[in-house]
Amino acid sequence: MRRRRRRKVSSVVGWIFAWLAAGLVLFGLFDLLATVVWRGARAFRFSMLVQPTHGIAGGLENAIIGTFELVLIAIVFAAPLGILGGVYTSEFAGAKTASVIRFLAEVLSGVPSIVIGYFGYLLMVLEWHWGFSALAGGIALTIMMLPYILRTTESSLQQVPLMQREAAWALGMTRFQAISRAIWRPAAGGIATGLLLAIAIGLGETAPLLYTAGWNSNNPSWQLTHSQVGYLTYIAWDYLDQPYPEAKNLAYAAAFVLLVIILIIQLLVRGFVWRSSGRGGNGH
Amino acid sequence: MRRVSGASKAADRIFQVATAICAGSPVVFLVAIAGIVVYQSIPTIQFMGLHFVSGTQWNLGSLYGAVTKVHGHEVPAGASYGALVFIAGTMLTSIIALIIAVPISILTAMILAYQVRGALGFVLSILVELLAGIPSVVVGLWGILVVAPWVSHHFGIFIKDILGFIPFFGGNVGSGYGLLTSGIVLAMMIVPIITSTTRDLFLQVPLLAREGGLGIGMTTWETVRYISIPYIRDGFVGAVALGWGRAMGETMAVLMVSGNAMNILPQNLYSPISTMAAFIANQLDSAQTDATGMAVHALSELALVLLVITLATNLIARWLVRPRGARRKVGVSR
Structure with a gap:
């Protein structure tokens, strides 16, 4: 009898610890969000959105436009490579080839971001004489995003039932016609989700850009090479080190803007997944 | 046709x-x-x-x-x-991060997998994934504003008072920028990775096996302890290795809270340190001033060492979490 009580007590104690751990994680998350939002919202001025950085203060316009330019360049490369690569892995490759591609994509995603940045510096900035530039930064971000897009595309195509392919083939479609007219449709939501999350990853990256994009306190010149670009995460990191309160405020505001954009993307995506998985519907 | x-x-x-x-x-x-x-x-x-x-x-x-x-x-x-300081910094910070993150992650994963369901479970899972998506500079900012002062004024002194008799735990707590703070911030970044992988592993444990445990009179805790955890052990080790690789490669957050020490090995748990990744980022301006270009080559070798270590960790992780199809498909998983 006493033994049973002891086991019951240890079960309860164990679960209490588990709940405490989960509570600790949630507390950390909320503390992080609250700290950044509290500091950022007080430092943020709407005029920052239309002013470029100026000395130790000013606005964020150059960084916001620069961030979007870099992510745009990255997605222009990463989306076709990743989506078509995912199509090949799912639709054409044999089981063995597919697992090799999947493995290599995962290895690539395990490469530390600073190594990718330094590789971009050695190859594009120095060897190819592009200087710190939008294109070098964009390609470094491409390497970060590519494995992610490839994997999500492949796994959402894998969820399309084989019967749908067989139906398309039975109509006399080639594999290309089947993919471009029928099979991509059910997978489109998953692919779009992957793209959005890849954009969110790209927006928040700093390390690959330090050695490739450089820094510029003017608005981007839209020149691909030989022109440095500013970006939000640089302000959030570099201006924090300055001893002036204006500079620190700009860093808080940059982190705040970044966090808001990324949270919006994340919540959009989760909301989409929520609805498409049927959990949000009234079916249950 | x-x-x-x-x-x-x-x-x-x-x-x-x-x-x-x-x-x-x-x-x-x-x-x-x-x-x-x-x-x-x-x-x-x-x-x-x-x-x-x-x-x-x-x-x-x-x-x-x-x-x-x-x-x-x-x-x-x-x-x-000589890169030993940075190699040691990378290893020590990532190991401290694992010591903090592993128990928290496995316990949180138990809650996510077995204790909550429906809307609450979905929301909690989203929050954990949201944490994984927060940019590392923002986590670093939180490290500077919250964790470093807390370590300096409260947590570091607390640890020192309790464990100070062990050599590495004693000494001066300092400004809060250093090994312990870096470890805590890194833990914050790898907890979501380990937790979500482990939750998926827990959900793959066959329901019949868990019901069997309850059927012979085990408590729910014992079911997890003696049935679920042994079942996912290999995968869990892989998830931990995955988080470890991420912790070693993390740059910005560590750069912001590590104190950026050079040429001195950490003396205690609170010493300023630097990691390989953070040091490469930190040397951005200095390396370019070397006319012979040797500094650029030296950073390249540092990147090479980092690449080799993280890839080795990742490969071991992949090998451990590789799906063993036949065994996993037995039974009814949720």
């Missing part, structure tokens, strides 16, 4: 080749990264030899003074590139 036109056949062929090329792009990037980083490291490898991983002095030498010639490479006089 409809005849397929020649044009369609050609389009099909072209499409297949195009997708195959795109699918090959990860390997192109991998080979390019490894090739460039290795090639650019050669001068430093010849100059420093094994002292690169055993030396503790990282000194760019006299950048405006004499240039000496060693093994056919021009080097600033007095230059020395």
